[in-house]
Amino acid sequence: MASSSPINQPRSIRWSWQLISVLLVLFTLGPVAHAAADRPGPAIAEQALQALLATQRAASQDCAAPNNTLQNALCTGRLRIGIRTTYKGFGVQAAGELVGFEIDFARHIAKVLGVTPEFVSVTAADRIRKLIDGDIDMILATMAHTPERAEIVSFIRPHYYASPTAVAGLKSRQVSTLDDMALVSICVPLGSYANITFAQADARMLIFDKPQRMFDALRFGACDLVAHDRSLILGEVTGPLAPDDMQAQYEEKFSFNEISWGMAVRHEDADTLGRALALITVSAHGQGVLIDLAKRHGVHAAFLDSQQQLWSDANCLSPDATFMTSCLLEPPNIGDAPSALAPHVNAFQQWLQDHLDIEVQLPMLSGEEGFNLFKRGIAVSIILVISSIAATILFGLLFYQLSRSSLAVVRWLSGAIRILSLNAPLILLLVLAYLIMSGFVIYSAPIAVLTAVLAIGLNNGAPAGEALIAAAKTLDRNPALVDVLNVSMVQVRACVINAAKSSPVGAFIGAPELLSVLTDITSFSGERAVTFTLLAVFYILTVQLVIVASGLVATRLQRSLGSGARHA
């Protein structure tokens, strides 16, 4: 009986078998080998991905005990992906359906993994918390890779997208660099690190937590400029996908600070789901999948072309699909560096969390830039309050003295200025003072404070002057100033208190007082609750202090005037 084993077959037949086997292997592996030669990067990544998935399936013991997010997704056939649903071009809900570059990339990832994507809507504010809380398995939601965020979650590299911050505005508006932005009002997204740059440029920021609200504000004229990732500016304001009226009116002025966007997973999933996502991204870059998707949704960026070039050959991958670190982009260090107080502040925040279950952030103390701004804001506010009070008293006395001038023209002119200053809204007086001052001197922060002091002094000094003049009429023909002050003390004191209350309005013309700097800090830190509570407490205490101090001064003055009168 002839054996079927080739070993026992005659040599010619054995050679024939070997030849057929070699041909079969070449025939089967030919296209793969060709593809690998054509796109070695993607081929290596795909091979590594299949090996990883096989290992994970095996490790889950036929899904009896999945012990990480990837195994769980492979077993349940579902992957929960946090996506944006209000970000044009990247993720929006249109006619009940999700569309966008990130949505399609998420679908691509799910297809490669062999699972069904489950989309969970996230915002810039809650995406990391949802991942940490286990509400989602991964983030694919326009998230810039920063060192601060990387401490909390694991970013996937290579990055899948990158976008600079673009500044757009009315075509008629003359702004071309950051140097042109002093006092210019700009709508910015809450918590964007690019806002540090605008704060340093002395721009007046209006903060919005939702992109749509921000563009809505730009449309109705709340701000002169708008800043966001260029991808969104293109989609909403200047690009071909933007509404016609926006395209007609607005244009991109300049852009800066390109930042890479990364998907993110929990730290414990970095070597499993994170690794799988990284390999899928390599393949998607190398094969041009991401370029196709970006073009389809009108968000194509030069970054994608450079990444395709990088990952389409084998230079960035070792044979076991380890990434060359030189091919991976590091997150830019654009956040606020820790201040000298940071360790104590962090310890205090942790103590509050542990003992009182209160989650508090103090960016004005923990960050270097934030702390410097905060210190400057408090100092300027105190200077502004004291100077405004002094200016109010001085203008009051000046108006009173001018009203007693022997020259009719002086009396008439000072009366006209007094009535105008008394009845005009402070904010318009500030703008008027700003327009006059900026015509004579180079406008800067100290000049802004001086201008604010003059306008606040005029606005509150005018009623103080009125009170002095009215008091003088109730006294002798030529009353002494101390007697006039004594009679009008209540009204003058009210003007002094009002000057302290009005002082934060100086922020409107660029005085870098506490309200102004805390708005800046909020814009890049994203924290609002504690910051604005602190602001409220500061000004309430300041005004209360002025009320108490002015009361004491008034009482003492009246006593000394009274005793003086008795002695006389």
Place this chain on the structure above:
Amino acid sequence: MLENIWLFLDAFTINLRVGSIALLIGLLIGFASALLRARNRSATAKLTGFFVGFLRAFPVYVLMFVAVNLLASLGLFDALTSKQSAEAALVIALSAYTISTCSDAWLAFLQNRDQGQHSQAWLVIPNLIQIYVITVMSSSVGAAIGLQEAVTFTLNLAESLPTRNERLLLVFLVVLFFATIMGLTRWGVKRVSAMVIQAPAKRQMSSTG
């Protein structure tokens, strides 16, 4: 030119609307707080007095920013557009002023009425008119949070003018507009108040005469 005047007046209706809502809130809460404050020496009166004093010391401008940021961070403005949330923040800020001043005006009214000084009590009306006008004028701080009221309209229009002098002239004219309204109101209130105060004396003189 004429079109800009119409647009300005149209924007001014936002000041009037915001001022009216804030006054209405002030009238209601102010009256309730005045009733409580009128109960001499009670703990409720003291507490209400403290509350009114607290609102009086709160700078409107700061409160507007606190409202726009703090309430937004709590999600209270989620259902509103940016325009509506700016208006809501401004109304809240101005209400702190109207509540405290209306409370004082109502308290004076109640005290004068209880003391039988009825004509003095009716001074509350010119006082409330003055509060309303000051509130409308103060609503111009809404420009800082992008509300499209009369001052914001003026500033945007000024921005489109080519020279500084033209801008100065425009802002000056709008200052004159506001100052005239405010000045006339103050003058009217002063006259009416004087008439109200002098009325009993005149009546007495005519009856004795």
